[in-house]
Structures are given as C-alpha cells and as structure tokens.
Amino acid sequence: MAHEATHDLHDDHHEPQGFFQRWVMSTNHKDIGTLYLIFSLTMFFIGGSFAMVIRAELFKPGLQLVQPYFFNEMTTMHALVMIFGAIMPAFVGLGNWMIPLMIGAPDMALPRMNNLSFWILPFAFALLLSTLFLPGGGPAGGWTMYGGYIVQPPAGPPLSLQTGSLAYAVFAIHLMGISSIMGAINIIATILNMRAPGMDLLKMPVFVWSWLITAFLLIAVMPVLAGAVTMLLTDKYFGTSFFNPHGGGDPVLYQHVFWFFGHPEVYIMILPAFGIVSEVIPTFARKPIFGYRAMVYAIACIAFLSFIVWAHHMFAVGLPLGADIFFMYATMLIAVPTGVKVFNWVATMWGGSMTFETPMLFAIAFVILFTIGGFSGLMLALVPADFQYHDTYFVVAHFHYVLVTGAAFAIMAATYYWLPKWTGHMYNEFWGKVHFWCSVVFVNVLFFPQHFLGLAGMPRRIPDYNVAFADFNMMSSIGGFLFGASQLIFLGVIVHCAFFSKKKATDRVWEGARGLEWTLSSPPPHHSFTVPPVVRDEELAHGHADD
Amino acid sequence: MTSGSIRTNRAGPHGDRIRPGHRRTTGIRRAVAASSALVLALAAGLAQAAPKPWQLNMERGVTTWSGEPYFLNNVALGVCVVIGLLVFGAMFIAMFRFRKSRGAVAEKWAHNTTVEIIWTAIPVVILVVLAWMSTGGLVSFANTTGSQMTVKVTGYQWKWRYDYVDYQGKAVSKVGYMSKLDALSDKTRQLDSGMDPYAVKTGDENTYLLDVDKPLVLPIHTKIRFVITSDDVIHSWWVPAFGWKMDAIPGLVNTAWTNINEAGTYRGQCAELCGQDHGFMPIVVKAVSQEDFAKWLAAQEQASAAPAAADGPATAQVAPPAPGGKG
Known part of the structure; x- marks a missing residue:
C-alpha cells in the first residue's frame, strides 16, 4: 500500500535534519501540531497585551493613555488575534497532534497540505498586525467590521484613516480562511479514511468526534466570511454597493452574512473544547464518560442549531416580529443539548474515583464557568431582555465566560493533559496548580463585575465612562492585570516541562487514561502507528461501544 | 398583565436584592449609600435614571413597557441561579464524596436512559415557559399603532x-x-x-x-x-x-x-x-x-x-443649557 512506500521514505528523514528542514518543511503531524501550538501561544500573549491596553485605559474614568481611535484598534485586534490567532490554531494544533494518535493513524491524510495550512498563518498575522504600524492605524471597526462603519463616504480625517487597513485585514482574513479550510479538509479526510481497523465511528474518542463536526462547520462557514469581507472590499475600493446605503446597498445584509458565519464560528471555538473536557474528566474520574452517544449527538445537534440562530446577534437592528420570535426560540433550543453535555459531565464525575491534577482542575473550572456563560447566553436569548443587554458589558462578560473560561481553559486543560505525552517529561504539578488557582480567581475578578456594568447600562467598546461605572471597572482591570500576569506562569511551566524537567513521563502518564494515544511511548516516536494498532474496546475512554 | 406584579417587585430602586451573593460585601456600604441617595431623589418627586455606583441589576425603567425586560431578566436570572445551585451543588458533592483520597472506587456504569430523558425534558419545559413569557413582551413592543x-x-x-x-x-x-x-x-x-x-x-x-x-x-x-x-x-x-x-x-x-x-x-x-x-x-x-x-x-x-430668532432663547425656557456651558 501507499503507506508502506511513504513509510520507507520517512525513515530516511531520521537522518539528522537541519532546524530549517525539520520545522519549516515538516510534513509530520506532530511537528506541525507543535508549530500550531507555539504559534497559538505567541498570539495568546500578543492578543493578551492588547487586552492589557484596554483594561489599563478603562482602569479609571477619563482618558489617560490612548486616543479613542487607538482604543478601538485594540478592541478590534484583540478579538481578531484571539479568535483567529490563539483559539482556532490551538485547536488545530491539538487536533494535529492527537487525532492521528487517537484513531491509530500514522499521520494526517494530507501531510503537505498540513504544512501549507500552518505556514499561511504567520504571513496572515504578519499582514494583520502590520496594520498597527500603518500611517492611519489598524482596523478599528470591531472584529465584526460592520459594513456601516467601514463602508462610508470619505468625509473627514477619521474616516479616511480606515482606508489602508481594511484591505490588509481582508486579505489576512482570506489567508486565515484558506488555512482553516485546508486544516478542516485534512482533519475530515484523516478521520474518515485513516482510522485503525476496529476504530468504528462510534468508538472514536469524543475529542475526535468534536473535531470532525467542527471541521464540517469550518468548511461550511469560512467561505461565507470570505464572501462577506470581499464584498466589503469591493464596496470600499471598486464602487460596488452590496452594503453601502449610499448606492442602495443594505448594511444589515452584511450583518446577516457575517453572523451566518459568526455564530457557527463561535461553536468552532467551543466544540473541540467540549471534546477535550470529555477526555479529561473520565481520565481523572477513572470512570467512562457518561452517555457517550448522547455526548456525540449533542455536539452534532449544537452544530446544526448553530446555522439557524445567527440573527440573535442582531435583535437591535429592527428585525420583523416573526424573525425575532423564530431566532429567539431557536437560540433557546441550544440550551437543551448543552444542558445534556453539562449534566453528563457531572454524571461522569458522580461515582468516580477522582484526583485533581491540573488538567482536571481546569476541566472542572471549565464546566462551572462555561455553564455560567451559558446561563447569561440563555438570558441574552430572551429578546425583550436582550433589548437591554445588547451591546453592553453584559455581552462582553457572557462571551468571555464562554471563550476564556470555556475555550481557553479547555486548551489549558489539554496542554497539561497531553504535555507529558508530547515532551516525555512531567510538568511541575505545583506550578501548574498555582497557575490554575491564579487563573480561576483572577478571571472571575476580571469578568464577573462586567455583568453588573452591563446591567447598569455601560455600552461595550467605549474607551471612557461615567464615574458610576468606575468601581467595577477598576476591579475588572485589576483582575485583568493579574490574570494576564498569571499566564506567564503557564509559559514558565511549559518551557520548564519541554526543556528542563527531569521527571520522565510514563507511557500512560495518568492512571485512569484510556485510548490509543496512551499505548505509545512518551514522547511518541516521530512516526507512530506505522502498523495499525489493534483496537480493544475496553481500552477506549468511553468503555464498551454499546454504552 | 405583568406590570402590576412588577411594581410590587420594586423592592429597591435598582432591584439589587435580586442578584445573589457574589462580591456584594465589598460594595455593600456604598450600595446602601447610593440607594438611600436615590430614595431621597425619588422622594423629591423627580425620577432620575442614570447608572449608580455598585449597581448590580438592571433598572426597572419608567415606561409602560420597560418592566418587560426587567421582569424577564429577573425571572431568567432566578431560573439560572436555581439550576446553577443544583448542578454545581451536585458537582461539589461529587468532588467531595468521590475522591480517590477518600478511598472512593470508580463505578462501572456509564449510561442511564431514564435520567437522560429526565434532564432533557425538564429544560425543555423551563424553556417553553420562558419563551411564552418573552413572546408576550415582544408582541407588545412590536405594536407601534395608536401613537399620539x-x-x-x-x-x-x-x-x-x-x-x-x-x-x-x-x-x-x-x-x-x-x-x-x-x-x-x-x-x-x-x-x-x-x-x-x-x-x-x-x-x-x-x-x-x-x-x-x-x-x-x-x-x-x-x-x-x-x-x-x-x-x-x-x-x-x-x-x-x-x-x-x-x-x-x-x-x-x-x-x-x-x-x-x-x-x-x-x-x-x-x-x-x-x-x-x-x-x-x-x-x-x-x-x-x-x-x-x-x-x-x-x-x-x-x-x-x-426667521431671525435662533433657537437658543427658545430652548432655554424648558431645557436650560448644560452647566459649565462654555467650552
């Protein structure tokens, strides 16, 4: 078979490779996964530094540090960098590393495309971040880039400032989209074609399932985003009027198209997190995941619903009554499968034999804090209440609970969970726990008060505010600085584990770990599962397949 | 419909009694001070709706409709708090009881159809109630007829x-x-x-x-x-x-x-x-x-x-210019 041929070829690569050849020309899923994860961590700190600027300016009333326009650049770039640079590549990196190991495949199905889909990203972000150094500054219309803001007649200095950065941002988004689509194709091809014999679809780990579904979401919606921003671009530079009201276009159309991408995008950032937590909790509860099939179906159900709820981001645009009602009901429905997942995680813990290493701590914090984000999501779904919440700090609190304590915490759980497998060494458990406790305390100091600010009437995306909002903003900023500083501990733990840790990791690493990845050595050989493994049902994380 | 009950609900001027627990102690003195200041303002007969320091909840508002979002907000928050207490409560009990350090031995089960049906059905019922309540408010908001x-x-x-x-x-x-x-x-x-x-x-x-x-x-x-x-x-x-x-x-x-x-x-x-x-x-x-x-x-x-009269003096009759007017 073809695998045999490539196998021999790959063996040649075990000759000493140069740094350049190893890392830049790699077609190895582990190396590319590592590259993705390093890239993502870098972007996490860059995006985080933008957040520090935002929180510093909001520390007290009055403008002390930056001009309002620059503040808007920071909110815009923070979102773009964190979404497209930190969270999504982290999940792709985890998928690259773990999916072949979890399904017993020798590599990703399309290794060269894998290399390409990673190496597009640094260029895309160089393009995006370079806008900060343009004469007119970077994009400042928010990450949603609402057409009404960017597409406007050139009138006065602040508007013409927008000119240059839009093109850069749009091309950067095109590149990110191409990268994501290629990554998604690769993951689908790998999962559907390269599972070891006996690894039936309904025996796959939940993480693999979550990525399979996420990959379909990516392929479905990234082209929609590309189309939306391309129309913005032609409106701006080629005189079209897709969204430009001065030529008869409709700014609300942009919002519809954007959020048709945007809402599935939100789930692209959370479904793999569900997968991670569904791996971590059974391991440390030493008990199979409760309701494996329900978990898989719930993910599929959430993914389907994500396509029919987009206008809940637009309840204030003046939708017709019927649309308001439809999108409200559809949005509320999401609470059902999401609730099932949360209940199943709790039921997995119930009756287990739990220990609380760092990955488990992050996974438990994920379940609690993501659920709080889900609660505020349910409140936001109720349209009359949303008329008040919409575009306030209540929304900011909501999506940071689902994206920071949701997606980012899951990524941290995954990092601690698999780091010993990747490096062959144990991380320092004490400092991992310090990182966890600092993060979980400060993230709540950072984001919980923002609920109150929103309810009291503070709009989002404002650089300055009335003194009534001062106390909670100061609290939030202090939490923000400390949460930001805590992430340096994370960096320290990772660097220590990768380069300095003396403590060897065992193959299984965690006592309760189940699944094919733990049958390999730590670190796994450069080329693993060159011979397909034998899959034994009792070795799988969710026990027997008929559960 | 709901507006009657909302008015009686109005325990505090900004209803912060509804919001439980979190971080209240730090702000409690200033919240009390702010509330009493507001009560005084209300007693003076002039409603002032502006954000208050340490304000914890949405305001009730002053219009015939503004009670809808306020009421929904409070109901939804209450529902979420109750569900949260149950779910997180179960988690904390599990974390306490089923620790390996306490000698807990893992069970083997991983499935229970009855339980799964129950916890799919109950949220559906809660959502139907919430949806029904929201729809009423939405329909009344959409009706702009009969304006004066x-x-x-x-x-x-x-x-x-x-x-x-x-x-x-x-x-x-x-x-x-x-x-x-x-x-x-x-x-x-x-x-x-x-x-x-x-x-x-x-x-x-x-x-x-x-x-x-x-x-x-x-x-x-x-x-x-x-x-x-x-x-x-x-x-x-x-x-x-x-x-x-x-x-x-x-x-x-x-x-x-x-x-x-x-x-x-x-x-x-x-x-x-x-x-x-x-x-x-x-x-x-x-x-x-x-x-x-x-x-x-x-x-x-x-x-x-x-024709010649600017609108300056005219507005001054009812809407005095903001203090410190000259910039």
Whole structure:
C-alpha cells in the first residue's frame, strides 16, 4: 500500500535534519501540531497585551493613555488575534497532534497540505498586525467590521484613516480562511479514511468526534466570511454597493452574512473544547464518560442549531416580529443539548474515583464557568431582555465566560493533559496548580463585575465612562492585570516541562487514561502507528461501544 | 398583565436584592449609600435614571413597557441561579464524596436512559415557559399603532438629531435640533486634559459623558413613536430607563415606541460602535408633563417660525443649557 512506500521514505528523514528542514518543511503531524501550538501561544500573549491596553485605559474614568481611535484598534485586534490567532490554531494544533494518535493513524491524510495550512498563518498575522504600524492605524471597526462603519463616504480625517487597513485585514482574513479550510479538509479526510481497523465511528474518542463536526462547520462557514469581507472590499475600493446605503446597498445584509458565519464560528471555538473536557474528566474520574452517544449527538445537534440562530446577534437592528420570535426560540433550543453535555459531565464525575491534577482542575473550572456563560447566553436569548443587554458589558462578560473560561481553559486543560505525552517529561504539578488557582480567581475578578456594568447600562467598546461605572471597572482591570500576569506562569511551566524537567513521563502518564494515544511511548516516536494498532474496546475512554 | 406584579417587585430602586451573593460585601456600604441617595431623589418627586455606583441589576425603567425586560431578566436570572445551585451543588458533592483520597472506587456504569430523558425534558419545559413569557413582551413592543406623537431620531458621527414630526394628530412645524455631548464633559474627556471626571456634575448628580447640550424633551403619559435612522454609519439609540435600544441604520428607518410614566431626566448612550467618538454621544431625555410639553412645543414652533430668532432663547425656557456651558 501507499503507506508502506511513504513509510520507507520517512525513515530516511531520521537522518539528522537541519532546524530549517525539520520545522519549516515538516510534513509530520506532530511537528506541525507543535508549530500550531507555539504559534497559538505567541498570539495568546500578543492578543493578551492588547487586552492589557484596554483594561489599563478603562482602569479609571477619563482618558489617560490612548486616543479613542487607538482604543478601538485594540478592541478590534484583540478579538481578531484571539479568535483567529490563539483559539482556532490551538485547536488545530491539538487536533494535529492527537487525532492521528487517537484513531491509530500514522499521520494526517494530507501531510503537505498540513504544512501549507500552518505556514499561511504567520504571513496572515504578519499582514494583520502590520496594520498597527500603518500611517492611519489598524482596523478599528470591531472584529465584526460592520459594513456601516467601514463602508462610508470619505468625509473627514477619521474616516479616511480606515482606508489602508481594511484591505490588509481582508486579505489576512482570506489567508486565515484558506488555512482553516485546508486544516478542516485534512482533519475530515484523516478521520474518515485513516482510522485503525476496529476504530468504528462510534468508538472514536469524543475529542475526535468534536473535531470532525467542527471541521464540517469550518468548511461550511469560512467561505461565507470570505464572501462577506470581499464584498466589503469591493464596496470600499471598486464602487460596488452590496452594503453601502449610499448606492442602495443594505448594511444589515452584511450583518446577516457575517453572523451566518459568526455564530457557527463561535461553536468552532467551543466544540473541540467540549471534546477535550470529555477526555479529561473520565481520565481523572477513572470512570467512562457518561452517555457517550448522547455526548456525540449533542455536539452534532449544537452544530446544526448553530446555522439557524445567527440573527440573535442582531435583535437591535429592527428585525420583523416573526424573525425575532423564530431566532429567539431557536437560540433557546441550544440550551437543551448543552444542558445534556453539562449534566453528563457531572454524571461522569458522580461515582468516580477522582484526583485533581491540573488538567482536571481546569476541566472542572471549565464546566462551572462555561455553564455560567451559558446561563447569561440563555438570558441574552430572551429578546425583550436582550433589548437591554445588547451591546453592553453584559455581552462582553457572557462571551468571555464562554471563550476564556470555556475555550481557553479547555486548551489549558489539554496542554497539561497531553504535555507529558508530547515532551516525555512531567510538568511541575505545583506550578501548574498555582497557575490554575491564579487563573480561576483572577478571571472571575476580571469578568464577573462586567455583568453588573452591563446591567447598569455601560455600552461595550467605549474607551471612557461615567464615574458610576468606575468601581467595577477598576476591579475588572485589576483582575485583568493579574490574570494576564498569571499566564506567564503557564509559559514558565511549559518551557520548564519541554526543556528542563527531569521527571520522565510514563507511557500512560495518568492512571485512569484510556485510548490509543496512551499505548505509545512518551514522547511518541516521530512516526507512530506505522502498523495499525489493534483496537480493544475496553481500552477506549468511553468503555464498551454499546454504552 | 405583568406590570402590576412588577411594581410590587420594586423592592429597591435598582432591584439589587435580586442578584445573589457574589462580591456584594465589598460594595455593600456604598450600595446602601447610593440607594438611600436615590430614595431621597425619588422622594423629591423627580425620577432620575442614570447608572449608580455598585449597581448590580438592571433598572426597572419608567415606561409602560420597560418592566418587560426587567421582569424577564429577573425571572431568567432566578431560573439560572436555581439550576446553577443544583448542578454545581451536585458537582461539589461529587468532588467531595468521590475522591480517590477518600478511598472512593470508580463505578462501572456509564449510561442511564431514564435520567437522560429526565434532564432533557425538564429544560425543555423551563424553556417553553420562558419563551411564552418573552413572546408576550415582544408582541407588545412590536405594536407601534395608536401613537399620539412621532419623533424622528437621526444618528450622526457623533451626535443625535431630534425632529418632532407630529403631536396629538397635528403636524409639528420645523422643530428639530442637534443634541451632542455637553461642553464640560467634552473638555474633560480629552486625553491628558488634567480635568477630573468626578467634577462634572449637574446638581448633585455626576453627569460625566452622560449629559448633552440640548436634551430630547418628551411628554409623559403619551404613546410616542420613534422613527430612527442614521445619516452616516450605524448607531444605536438607547435609554435604559425605556427598556430597549434600536439601531439607527443609514438607508433604513426603524420604529419603536415608549410611554413614559414619570417626569424626570433619563440618560443613555449610543450602543453601536460608530467610530472614534462612539463613547461620546450620550442621549438625554427630559420627560415633562403634557401641559409643560405643549407650552415648550409651542415656543419652539414660534421660535422656528420667526426667521431671525435662533433657537437658543427658545430652548432655554424648558431645557436650560448644560452647566459649565462654555467650552
């Protein structure tokens, strides 16, 4: 078979490779996964530094540090960098590393495309971040880039400032989209074609399932985003009027198209997190995941619903009554499968034999804090209440609970969970726990008060505010600085584990770990599962397949 | 319908009793101080709706409709708190009881159809109730018929324009004006102005970034229809005391309505990112009795009819210029 041929070829690569050849020309899923994860961590700190600027300016009333326009650049770039640079590549990196190991495949199905889909990203972000150094500054219309803001007649200095950065941002988004689509194709091809014999679809780990579904979401919606921003671009530079009201276009159309991408995008950032937590909790509860099939179906159900709820981001645009009602009901429905997942995680813990290493701590914090984000999501779904919440700090609190304590915490759980497998060494458990406790305390100091600010009437995306909002903003900023500083501990733990840790990791690493990845050595050989493994049902994380 | 029960609900002026637990102790003294100040203001007979320090919950609002979001907010919050207590409670019990360090041995089961059906069905029932309650409020909000007055609101970067279209069935002739951030706030908010935001006051109330040169004047006990649009980019017109916000979109006209119950001054802000000064285009509504409003409107019409007369003196009759007017 073809695998045999490539196998021999790959063996040649075990000759000493140069740094350049190893890392830049790699077609190895582990190396590319590592590259993705390093890239993502870098972007996490860059995006985080933008957040520090935002929180510093909001520390007290009055403008002390930056001009309002620059503040808007920071909110815009923070979102773009964190979404497209930190969270999504982290999940792709985890998928690259773990999916072949979890399904017993020798590599990703399309290794060269894998290399390409990673190496597009640094260029895309160089393009995006370079806008900060343009004469007119970077994009400042928010990450949603609402057409009404960017597409406007050139009138006065602040508007013409927008000119240059839009093109850069749009091309950067095109590149990110191409990268994501290629990554998604690769993951689908790998999962559907390269599972070891006996690894039936309904025996796959939940993480693999979550990525399979996420990959379909990516392929479905990234082209929609590309189309939306391309129309913005032609409106701006080629005189079209897709969204430009001065030529008869409709700014609300942009919002519809954007959020048709945007809402599935939100789930692209959370479904793999569900997968991670569904791996971590059974391991440390030493008990199979409760309701494996329900978990898989719930993910599929959430993914389907994500396509029919987009206008809940637009309840204030003046939708017709019927649309308001439809999108409200559809949005509320999401609470059902999401609730099932949360209940199943709790039921997995119930009756287990739990220990609380760092990955488990992050996974438990994920379940609690993501659920709080889900609660505020349910409140936001109720349209009359949303008329008040919409575009306030209540929304900011909501999506940071689902994206920071949701997606980012899951990524941290995954990092601690698999780091010993990747490096062959144990991380320092004490400092991992310090990182966890600092993060979980400060993230709540950072984001919980923002609920109150929103309810009291503070709009989002404002650089300055009335003194009534001062106390909670100061609290939030202090939490923000400390949460930001805590992430340096994370960096320290990772660097220590990768380069300095003396403590060897065992193959299984965690006592309760189940699944094919733990049958390999730590670190796994450069080329693993060159011979397909034998899959034994009792070795799988969710026990027997008929559960 | 619900409005009766809402009024009795109004335990505190900003209802912070509803919000449980979190971080209340730190703010409790100032919250009490703020509440008592507000009670005094209410006793003086003039409602003032502006955010309060340490405010924890949404305000009830002052219109016939504004109780809907407030009521829904409180119900949904209550539901979430109860579910949260149950779920997190179960988690903490599990974390305590089923620890390996306490000698817990893992069970083998991983499935229970009955339980799974129950915890799928119960949320469905709760959601149906919430959906039913929201739908009522939504339908009443969508009904702008029977309005006694129409005001056109136009968003600009970065100010609002108000045009009075008709009142009590009669067209209003040429009453309209721009409304923008007051001069003192504007001066104070400049980077490195060296001025203290805490010093920007109207009476005893801090109005930093929440005051305008010319407020929108509206009558109470009148169903007022707003037609809302924009001249440049998308803005959003939001007065929290009215219970809703509505986007001002270029090329489109949105409608909304309100019926204010109490005279007073109500403050809000633009709620859609609209460029660099998005944070500096507040909204102030001054709600007055119908008699006062009729007088004010007549004076405005007269002033705009007299060709030479600027609208300056006319507005001064009812809407005095913001303090510290000269910038």
